[in-house]
Amino acid sequence: GNSVTQMEGPVTLSEEAFLTINCTYTATGYPSLFWYVQYPGEGLQLLLKATKADDKGSNKGFEATYRKETTSFHLEKGSVQVSDSAVYFCALSDQTGYNKLIFGAGTRLAVHP
Amino acid sequence: DVKVTQSSRYLVKRTGEKVFLECVQDMDHENMFWYRQDPGLGLRLIYFSYDVKMKEKGDIPEGYSVSREKKERFSLILESASTNQTSMYLCASSRVTEAFFGQGTRLTVV
Numbered sequence: 001g002n003s004v005t006q007m008e009g010p011v012t013l014s015e016e017a018f019l020t021i022n023c024t025y026t027a028t029g030y031p032s033l034f035w036y037v038q039y040p041g042e043g044l045q046l047l048l049k050a051t052k053a054d055d056k057g058s059n060k061g062f063e064a065t066y067r068k069e070t071t072s073f074h075l076e077k078g079s080v081q082v083s084d085s086a087v088y089f090c091a092l093s094d095q096t097g098y099n100k101l102i103f104g105a106g107t108r109l110a111v112h113p
Numbered sequence: 114d115v116k117v118t119q120s121s122r123y124l125v126k127r128t129g130e131k132v133f134l135e136c137v138q139d140m141d142h143e144n145m146f147w148y149r150q151d152p153g154l155g156l157r158l159i160y161f162s163y164d165v166k167m168k169e170k171g172d173i174p175e176g177y178s179v180s181r182e183k184k185e186r187f188s189l190i191l192e193s194a195s196t197n198q199t200s201m202y203l204c205a206s207s208r209v210t211e212a213f214f215g216q217g218t219r220l221t222v223v
Contacts, residue, residue, distance in 0.1 A: 004155075032210055043117075043203055043214035044156075051210060089155060098144050098163050099207040100171070103155040 002027045006090045006104035013080055013111050021075040021107045023064075023090035031092040033057075033066050033073040034101065038087045047075075047088070080111045116140075119204050119215035126222050132191040134218050136204030145187040146171075146212070147179065150201040162187055194222045 007022040025033065032051045036044040048057030053068035062077045073090060090104040120135035138145065144163050148156040148171075158171030160179040168179050176198060180188045187206075191198055199222045204215040 036214075043216045044205075045214070046211055049210065093210070098161060098169075099209065099212060100146070100158060100161060101156075101205075101212055102158075103148075105153055105155040 002031065002092060002094055002102050004090050004092055004102055004104040006088075006107055008105070009087075009108040011107060011109045013109070015082055015111055015113050016079045017111075019075070019077040019080045019084075019109065021088055021090075021109070023073045023075065023104060025071050025073065025090075025092050027071075027092055027094075029095045030068070031095060033064070034091045034093065035062070035064055035073070035075050036089040036091060036103075038089065038106075040086070044089065080109070082111045082113055085109055085111045117204055117206055117213050117215040119202075119218050121218050122216060124218060124220045126191075126194050126220065128195060128222055130191075130194050130222075132194050132220065132222075134189040134191075134202055134204075134220070136187045136189070136215055137185050138187075138206035138213070139185065140206065140208070140213070141184065142206040142208055142213075143184075144207045145181065146205040146207070147177075147187070147189045148203045148205065149173070150203055150217070156203060159189065191220075194220075196222050198222050 034049045035047040037047045048059040050057040050066035056065045091101045146161040147159040162181040178190045205212045
């Protein structure tokens with residue numbers, strides 16, 4: 001079945017450091033891929049998405065590229081800020097048309113000044 | 114802006130109680146979902162609905178039921194709450210390529 005695996009956290013970085021959070025997926029067909037972010041005490045917000053192979057999603061300085069050959073969708077940011085501290089979830093959308101999302105376990109990011 | 118509103122941020126219930134979690138969306142979306150979020154497990158789908166009165170089981174439906182009498186409202190019901198249902202519950206609604214989430218309800222069953 002479909003599944004998403006992302007790197008375990010927590011990830012602890014200093015401000016302005018480079019961020020990578022790895023995400024790989026298993027799916028039949030060509031799912032859409034997403035990164036969601038959850039700030040403390042809040043629900044999930046869509047951070048970025050990619051709907052087909054080689055697409056690059058980007059938002060707020062974050063980027064991720066849909067790599068079909070490696071079944072990956074790694075999240076990157078060149079210079080993190082304290083305000084980026086949150087839990088990040090990688091997800092895929094199944095192919096049924098209902099847009100059911102299948103999530104990874106989440107990666108907590110803590111950025112220190 | 115799309116808004117998904119969950120009726121409570123925090124709930125404390127006793128074992129054996131019947132619990133209702135309510136969710137309302139204002140964007141006329143057909144699809145609505147209930148997930149539970151537990152540390153290290155991510156979000157797991159409990160139930161979803163693709164139209165009024167239509168529902169489908171997700172990955173972990175045991176101990177839960179749902180109701181969708183109106184398009185904008187999707188309710189999650191714990192028929193007899195148990196301590197292993199202590200969790201964060203997240204409601205979502207979606208259009209074709211994007212899901213929108215509520216703030217979550219942190220339920221504690223004692």
